[in-house]
Amino acid sequence: MAEHNDLGKFGEELAVDFLKKSGYEILETNWTFDKAEIDIIAQKENILSVVEVKTRSSLDFGLPQEFVRPKKIQLLVKAVNEYVIQNDLDVEVRFDIVAIHKENTDFVIEHIEEAFYYF
Numbered sequence: 632m633a634e635h636n637d638l639g640k641f642g643e644e645l646a647v648d649f650l651k652k653s654g655y656e657i658l659e660t661n662w663t664f665d666k667a668e669i670d671i672i673a674q675k676e677n678i679l680s681v682v683e684v685k686t687r688s689s690l691d692f693g694l695p696q697e698f699v700r701p702k703k704i705q706l707l708v709k710a711v712n713e714y715v716i717q718n719d720l721d722v723e724v725r726f727d728i729v730a731i732h733k734e735n736t737d738f739v740i741e742h743i744e745e746a747f748y749y750f
Contacts, residue, residue, distance in 0.1 A: 642686025
């Protein structure tokens with residue numbers, strides 16, 4: 632597996648641990664529908680969080696969250712709509728980003744709630 636893929640997988644594992652410690656129940660990881668993949672679907676109280684995880688080895692080319700593109704957002708919306716229908720859920724849906732970057736030998740994790748909206 633390519634090094635950037637390993638970093639991405641490691642970032643998703645860090646994000647899952649972080650969310651669990653923050654009181655979220657992890658419902659799914661790497662859930663797919665058509666061409667869309669949702670990194671993490673988590674729930675806390677009546678909020679379903681659709682979490683996109685972005686991990687970078689440095690900030691040289693920008694913040695991790697800057698790499699969530701409009702096309703990805705459209706795919707996430709389509710996928711979560713299907714997830715809600717398939718599971719007959721009555722919840723508020725929120726789109727979050729967990730941005731992770733390496734700083735020296737540590738990883739910095741930032742959970743951005745309501746990172747984007749789709750109307």
